Amino acid sequence: xxxxxxxxxxxxxxxxxxxxxxxxxxxxxxxxxxxxEVIKIEDPATGGDVGRYVPPFQAGADSLFFETFxxxxxxxxxxxxxxxxxERFHSLVAHADAVFSNLRGDVPAKLGIRYADLAPVxxxxxCCALTGFGLSGPRxxxxxxDYVIQGLAGWMAVTxxxxxxxxxxxxxxxxxxxxxxxxxxLLAGVWRAxxxxxxxDCDVSLLETALSLLTYLGTWAATAGYVPxxxxxxxxxxxxxxxxFETADGWIxxxxxxxxxxxxxxxxxxxxxLLAEPRYATLAGRSDHREEVVGEVAKTLRNRPTAEWLxxxxxxxxxxxxxxxxxxxxxxxxxKARGGLDExxxxxxxxxxxxxxxxxxxxxxxxxARAPRLGEHTKELLDxxxxxxx
Numbered sequence: 001x002x003x004x005x006x007x008x009x010x011x012x013x014x015x016x017x018x019x020x021x022x023x024x025x026x027x028x029x030x031x032x033x034x035x036x037e038v039i040k041i042e043d044p045a046t047g048g049d050v051g052r053y054v055p056p057f058q059a060g061a062d063s064l065f066f067e068t069f070x071x072x073x074x075x076x077x078x079x080x081x082x083x084x085x086x087e088r089f090h091s092l093v094a095h096a097d098a099v100f101s102n103l104r105g106d107v108p109a110k111l112g113i114r115y116a117d118l119a120p121v122x123x124x125x126x127c128c129a130l131t132g133f134g135l136s137g138p139r140x141x142x143x144x145x146d147y148v149i150q151g152l153a154g155w156m157a158v159t160x161x162x163x164x165x166x167x168x169x170x171x172x173x174x175x176x177x178x179x180x181x182x183x184x185x186l187l188a189g190v191w192r193a194x195x196x197x198x199x200x201d202c203d204v205s206l207l208e209t210a211l212s213l214l215t216y217l218g219t220w221a222a223t224a225g226y227v228p229x230x231x232x233x234x235x236x237x238x239x240x241x242x243x244x245f246e247t248a249d250g251w252i253x254x255x256x257x258x259x260x261x262x263x264x265x266x267x268x269x270x271x272x273x274l275l276a277e278p279r280y281a282t283l284a285g286r287s288d289h290r291e292e293v294v295g296e297v298a299k300t301l302r303n304r305p306t307a308e309w310l311x312x313x314x315x316x317x318x319x320x321x322x323x324x325x326x327x328x329x330x331x332x333x334x335x336k337a338r339g340g341l342d343e344x345x346x347x348x349x350x351x352x353x354x355x356x357x358x359x360x361x362x363x364x365x366x367x368x369a370r371a372p373r374l375g376e377h378t379k380e381l382l383d384x385x386x387x388x389x390x
Contacts, residue, residue: 010031010034010036013190014039014095014096015036015038015039015098016096017101018080018103019100019101021054023102023176023182025049027100027102027180027183028183029070029073030359032072037074038074040075040076041078041092042077045079048061048077051063052374067354067371070372071368072366072368074381075377081111086112088382090118092381095385096122097124099128101130102130104140104143105133105136105139105142105205108135113127114135118199123197124198124199126190127201129203130206132206133205134204144206149210152210153174157227174210177209177213217237240283240286240289241265241286241293241294246298248305250323252306254318254319262286271296274297279292280292280293330355344370352370
């Protein structure tokens with residue numbers, strides 16, 4: 001790991017990642033961005049991580065999708081189902097901190113990558129499994145995809161317009177949040193292993209991640225049997241006004257989660273009549289009279305263009321923002337000021353530009369780097385493991 005700068009937070013952490021597609025690679029990418037050495041274990045017989053072949057912008061085993069999730073990692077080609085492959089894998093495990101995987105819940109046992117399987121090789125190893133449904137239970141052996149979990153966990157039932165079909169979130173948030181949760185669990189396991197000398201299993205599921213993200217909706221439903229209806233214009237289930245509004249030339253998001261912000265909004269709209277209405281004075285009152293409040297605010301906002309309202313709200317201290325497309329979001333002045341994008345040259349894909357990690361510790365950041373070729377580091381790492389006596 002000598003190529004990892006000494007000031008990086010995780011420079012002395014080595015992770016073997018049996019991962020593919022989005023959720024797993026996204027989780028291990030966060031660790032790589034903080035300096036961990038992440039070694040992808042890829043099956044050469046299947047062409048490695050399926051993310052290599054996701055269109056569009058894909059050529060052979062290179063794709064912008066794969067670059068997004070795997071920059072700066074290493075790749076070792078091994079067939080873990082063969083005896084020789086397992087032996088070589090164990091030589092890496094002997095000098096690793098964690099084995100991370102995102103597979104079906106029954107596969108870690110079949111591949112022998114649970115703590116019970118690997119503790120004889122390395123008693124400090126942390127085995128983190130990110131699966132659809134967990135390592136136990138009636139659905140453990142079932143495959144799971146983000147969209148399926150969004151439906152199962154109730155997300156689609158609370159997303160979209162009231163009369164529209166059930167709607168998924170626009171991004172694969174179950175996968176990506178699962179990756180974050182798994183990365184956090186893995187780090188907790190590594191910390192404990194270094195303190196106590198004993199590794200463990202980390203059992204993280206996409207379903208439980210998605211359920212946890214129901215947060216207060218889950219508490220309302222479990223405690224009081226209450227599930228809020230879907231609201232027009234992406235409105236908040238209880239706070240008013242807190243939603244999208246149409247302007248003279250587009251759309252804007254306005255949020256008033258406090259009475260003080262409601263007062264600021266009324267003055268910015270030059271609608272002191274709304275401020276004087278006692279029925280609207282509190283969060284509960286505005287929620288009880290949602291249609292009236294929203295109707296009055298919407299009527300006023302349609303009179304001026306988005307840009308003018310944004311200036312007005314900025315001066316008044318009212319939380320608001322434009323509804324951008326992705327290109328406009330990446331071009332935002334705040335994104336530019338904080339260096340939100342990085343770039344590097346790829347010999348097949350050309351200039352690759354991607355969003356930087358949000359995990360920013362003080363000090364130098366890791367330079368942008370391409371994703372590894374399939375098996376690119378096999379000889380280097382296995383030879384080193386053999387020399388180290390693994």
